[in-house]
Amino acid sequence: MATEIVIAQTTIDDEQKAQTLALGAVEARLAACAHIDAPFTAIYRWKGSVETAKEWRISFKTTSERLPELAAWVAEHHSYDVPEWITLPVAGGSDAYLTWVAEETATD
Template structure:
């Protein structure tokens, strides 16, 4: 398979925005699917203080070919000054599922 599959993740403090970030990426074929996890508590240091916030994590399934465009799109659409953006390589999985990810992120 030419494209490698990756999971890219971000978080946001608003459920409606999380759903919009998930749906928009799929609608634009930047990701084959996106999972919005239930709210979690994030604890982090920001501007010299320890903060906590309720956040939703969005996990995108995409390809390495589409990843740069997905990253740019999320950065434009996100409301945080410094949004979380991490990527995790997918080392294996069902051939049918991985092929589906490639197909759904390709040009129609």
């Protein structure tokens, strides 16, 4: 498999917003799929205070080629001033799954 597959993650404070981000990215073929994790507690420092919030993590499966467009799309549609955006390279996996991700994010 020559195409590099990546997992890109963000978090958001509302389940419906998480579903909207996930669905929009998949419909636009920026991600082959997106998983939304069950809500968890986030503790973080923001503007000089320690905050606590309930958040949902969205993990997008995409290619390194589509990643810049996905990042821009999420930034445009995300409600946070500074949304979490991290990417993780996929070091391996089944050829069938990795091929599926590449095919479902293809632009042709």
